[in-house]
Amino acid sequence: MIQLFRFLVLVILLITAKLTAQEVYTLDECVAYALKNNLQLKDFTYNTDANRESYRQSIRNLLPTVTGSGNYVINFGRSTDPFTNDVVTTDFFSNRYTLESSVDLFRGFQKLNNIKATKFLYKATQEENLQQRYLLAFRVMQAFYDIKFFKGLVAISEEQMSVSQANYDLVAKQIELGLKAGADLYEAESLLLTDKLNLTQSENQLVAAKLQLIQEMNLEGASDIEIQENLSFDDSAQESQPMQSDSIFREAQEFMPMLKAQQLRVKAAKKRLAAERGGLYPSLALFAGTSTGYFETTRDSLGVTVPFRDQFRDNTSQFIGVSLNVPISNAWATRSQIKQQKIERSRAENNLKVQQQVIFQAIQQLVQEYESLEIQREQSTQKVRAQELAFTIAQKRYEKGLINALELFTAKNLFASAQNENLQVRLQSEINKSTLDFYRGLPVFDIQ
Numbered sequence: 001m002i003q004l005f006r007f008l009v010l011v012i013l014l015i016t017a018k019l020t021a022q023e024v025y026t027l028d029e030c031v032a033y034a035l036k037n038n039l040q041l042k043d044f045t046y047n048t049d050a051n052r053e054s055y056r057q058s059i060r061n062l063l064p065t066v067t068g069s070g071n072y073v074i075n076f077g078r079s080t081d082p083f084t085n086d087v088v089t090t091d092f093f094s095n096r097y098t099l100e101s102s103v104d105l106f107r108g109f110q111k112l113n114n115i116k117a118t119k120f121l122y123k124a125t126q127e128e129n130l131q132q133r134y135l136l137a138f139r140v141m142q143a144f145y146d147i148k149f150f151k152g153l154v155a156i157s158e159e160q161m162s163v164s165q166a167n168y169d170l171v172a173k174q175i176e177l178g179l180k181a182g183a184d185l186y187e188a189e190s191l192l193l194t195d196k197l198n199l200t201q202s203e204n205q206l207v208a209a210k211l212q213l214i215q216e217m218n219l220e221g222a223s224d225i226e227i228q229e230n231l232s233f234d235d236s237a238q239e240s241q242p243m244q245s246d247s248i249f250r251e252a253q254e255f256m257p258m259l260k261a262q263q264l265r266v267k268a269a270k271k272r273l274a275a276e277r278g279g280l281y282p283s284l285a286l287f288a289g290t291s292t293g294y295f296e297t298t299r300d301s302l303g304v305t306v307p308f309r310d311q312f313r314d315n316t317s318q319f320i321g322v323s324l325n326v327p328i329s330n331a332w333a334t335r336s337q338i339k340q341q342k343i344e345r346s347r348a349e350n351n352l353k354v355q356q357q358v359i360f361q362a363i364q365q366l367v368q369e370y371e372s373l374e375i376q377r378e379q380s381t382q383k384v385r386a387q388e389l390a391f392t393i394a395q396k397r398y399e400k401g402l403i404n405a406l407e408l409f410t411a412k413n414l415f416a417s418a419q420n421e422n423l424q425v426r427l428q429s430e431i432n433k434s435t436l437d438f439y440r441g442l443p444v445f446d447i448q
Contacts, residue, residue, distance in 0.1 A: 026228045027144050030217055031137045031445055037218040038136055044129045051125045055118040061111055064103035071096050081297045092296040097312075100289030105322075107285075108278025113271045120268035127261035130447070134257065134438070136216070137445045141434065143213035145427050147227055150206035152423040157202045160416050161195040163395070167408070168192045170399065187405035194409075243367045248439050249360050255441035256359060262352040269345040276341045279334040280327060288320040359439075366436050373429040380422040384415075391415040 025033070035041065074093045081088050104111065171188040210225050219225065253259055294311045306314075327334065394411035397403045438444045 034217040048125045051122040055122040058115045058118040066101045095294040098291040102287035105284040107283040108281035110275045110278035113275035117268045117271035120264045124261040124264035127257040131257040146209040153202040157199040164192040164195045245364045252439040266348045269348040273341040276338045282326045292316040384418045387415040387418040
């Protein structure tokens, strides 16, 4: 019985350890999970699949069409015998069966141009799908770095609170020894409570940042997530040569899925225009087939209706021919469609220019931010060192009774503010650098 109890306790401990153990996600793992499970991204995948099927069907449209037909007709009153062409007044029925195939020999190259257009549209949706994957990856990266930032704020707040707690304990001890008045304890307690409130606010912001990452990843059944804690930064120079907006934009034009997709849509619009113009040309088609039938009025020399099997065999005929269709007038519909397609081509070309302008302006802004952040990075690091030294001196002077609690609180807040600012600038610099690397075509994310 004791062994069974020990076994159950061991099982419970193992299950509890498994439930409490939480996977630590790296940035690449967060991105990979989001790409696999994000529901909005799947909708773009379905759009790509639909365009792929449209492209495949445009190719299959080159194949001959085969149709089969049959009918059953009952004639009443005065009618023509379909077998003898005599006028009869008796009721009779007949069957006809036809199998026909046709293939277009020439249709103004409409089908070929439609194949090219649907192929360009299929490739465009592939690029747009890839663009959405990158956008999702950047949203995940932003949420990931937000967690890093608020984790840093929590660490700074905990450090500040520990200092306030130590000062509170010091004041309480000095009051016991009669070195300070009781009012000093209220000041120390107020500072301690302020730091506790700051810590609580930072922890709440961290929880909100984790929730944002969980939602971007579509991590079902999770209320918390742990990321790889790596807040180390490289203070060495990252780039020996300055960033140039023009050179980065030239690289982006060769890589950016958004631009490639719009370029493909321009090509597709041109091919659709060519297909519409094909409607002005005559069309030529080849057709062939076979037909047979059964007629109740077909009788032999004895006046007996010939059986269905014999008529089906004897009434069989074949045909082959060529049809020419010359468009003369269709209420100007074809030319109207051509004009509409010209507008679509112009719209696609304008959208391409808009996308190029948007991306170039984004690169310009990123380069300007990069240069500013590099300066802020160095200045904020120096500011942290200076404020840390000032706070250390203020702390020693406070312990010796040379300054009051308000002066110490001011020095401590300036130091915490400098730490927060430095952490924010460093993380923004990393995001900015990763974004510029993306526009330059460098492998920021492992996305296929």
